[in-house]
Amino acid sequence: MQPAPIQRLVTELGKLPGIGARTAQRLAFHVLRSSDEEALALADAIREVKARIGLCEVCFNLADGPRCRICQDERRDPELICVVEEPQDVIPIERTHEFRGRYHVLGGALSPIDGIDPEDLKIGELYARVEDGEVREVVLATNPTTTGEATALHVAEGLRGRAPDVAVTRLASGLPVGADLEYADEVTLGKALSGRRAL
Numbered sequence: 001m002q003p004a005p006i007q008r009l010v011t012e013l014g015k016l017p018g019i020g021a022r023t024a025q026r027l028a029f030h031v032l033r034s035s036d037e038e039a040l041a042l043a044d045a046i047r048e049v050k051a052r053i054g055l056c057e058v059c060f061n062l063a064d065g066p067r068c069r070i071c072q073d074e075r076r077d078p079e080l081i082c083v084v085e086e087p088q089d090v091i092p093i094e095r096t097h098e099f100r101g102r103y104h105v106l107g108g109a110l111s112p113i114d115g116i117d118p119e120d121l122k123i124g125e126l127y128a129r130v131e132d133g134e135v136r137e138v139v140l141a142t143n144p145t146t147t148g149e150a151t152a153l154h155v156a157e158g159l160r161g162r163a164p165d166v167a168v169t170r171l172a173s174g175l176p177v178g179a180d181l182e183y184a185d186e187v188t189l190g191k192a193l194s195g196r197r198a199l
Ligand SMILES: [Zn+2]
Pocket: 056, 057, 058, 059, 060, 061, 067, 068, 069, 070, 071, 072
């Protein structure tokens, strides 16, 4: 049995995704071997990210102030909104350099079995943004999974009823079905973006 503080670190590290018991143990020993400075830098980075990062008041992407960098960037086209499930989905789309509009992060996908209903996502906020005025096109870039597709259809229908003049498009096929956007390479994702189709 190892000392309680080490056990605690192993337990906490083991809660991270993709980290099994053995890796947690290895990481804990790595931290123990590191200098005080190095180990505390990790602890401080975790503390800082929790203290300073919140959600953008406009698009619900991650932000270190009231608005994210993309919403603050005047050069980004406000008439074009790309809807994604999670903040991490913004990153691969940005990497393609194909998209010059703004984003809207739903905070998940519809999944009635898991109790995730429209009210649990930022869908109402999206409708309000679109109804507010200047939007010309909404690109639905939810994941090509069952829940992502269901979410895209739900949002498309909601938008058609509220803002019939706004074009609603979906990423072109070619994305691996069932996979998360996060893992798509930028060439495939870039093609899916430029070849998006009306929904
Ligand atoms: Zn934003």
